Amino acid sequence: MKTIHRPGWQPVILRQHREAHGLTLEAAGDQLRQVASRHGLTAPAANFQTLWAHEQGSVYPGPHYRRAYCLLYQANEPTLGFRLPLPGEITEVENSISDLPQPTDPATDNAAAQVIEQTLLKVSGAPSNAEQNALLNRVVDAWRRRHGQGSPKPILTLVGGYAGSGKTEFSRFLSDITGWAFLDKDSLTRAMVERLLVSLGGDPHDRHTELYLSEVRPLEYRCLMETAFDNLKVGTSAILSAPFIAELADPDWVCRLTNRCAARGIDVAVVWVRCDPESMREYIEFRGAPRDAWKLDNWQTYVSGLNTETSPSTAHITVDNRLGAAISLADQTRETLKRILA
Template structure:
């Protein structure tokens, strides 16, 4: 488990150095660009990357190279999870901007259909808590999200998914199915948990990145335990 702190409000400012990155043409420019990316991620996370965090960092740098015609052809699936308002969407866009990976937000993809389906079933279009939504609608919502992700992965395009993933990452069957499916396609998997801290004066959120090794069907993904206690929150989807 890798833990760090994330400051979503600082992401726009942190991305400015990335606008002037040289294209990967030689080892010197590669190293210079990698250092800028590392410093930017360190600013966002609030901590310098350690050896384990470098697993994700190296993939981000590699994706930058691949985005310019170099780098590894193996795709990666990033699940950016967290409660509503935690900053997961902003962090997902941040990763997508650096890497060129496809960014897929659950609400943008499914909300209109979910609301119409809830109305058709006699429910409230804004319901995200009743048994009707949890048993009849939410599984279809996440199925659409994952199928959209695998459409990209099957085409060799890495994907960054933004969704709560609260129930999914604590469901061993769901995690096992996903890791097995990814392993069969040679896809790397990483989970980033974005969670607000209880102290509003402290950092806006923290995240933990949990990489799963390509080619392994182990159910290594799980809900990361935050470094500080979280206050009780209502259920999110």
């Protein structure tokens, strides 16, 4: 995999954190594997040679290592010296876990709700429209509902973004908090899509030719939307993770969906996950999915067709995941909530 060096990478800081925790390279490796397994991440090999290479600066840690390091040391990427912070990004974990209310504190639920709200504000900015404010309130409300309060009205949340942008991880984060159904397009339809492409005489991993775009893609999204409505009809809110490139570029499509949902008493929220091309490529290379082969083989052609600077006009919230910042913050928030509610 291509090694990506971030501006601001300071390997010595990683060693300083390990030593401050009193860990040898072998012990740090053991704990990295444990924390990755506990959080459902791809478990890194984390042998002492690899960790030594990270600390010496000869190998830049991949995304799975960086997430595990951040969880282990309770810090974000800029704090660990992996990169420079984004504008306005806090370089220290603001909510020190030791300062949060203990589970026996009667303010536990309120503390958890506050952590969730602060996290969403950090990754998406202060509410700039009614839809954004409504979604933020609904996420916190869903947390309270899981504890016996909140509104029963369902909501359909679309989480879109380019391949490797972090939309699936952010969708999982929302689902963790809210308990809403998490529906990933690839998980739901990949087997069907691959078999259908073969039956039509195509490549099972094709995601860019006219055959896929005209004959297969519409059915793929239809399956996703119908599965969502099966949940919504029984009062279960749903989070859909898919690129939604063509859909969110079409205000009429979003309007029709909103009207269809409104007629059934269902709210709609549209989230766009923004990411930089370098980070997207890193994640695409890391996951190693055959369906991404064309993108990687024709990267410049692929990237030239993307607009990574702005969000679709139909998006209610833009999550800033450049350099993986939003996903790192989501990991920290999960840890904080576990400590509050343990």
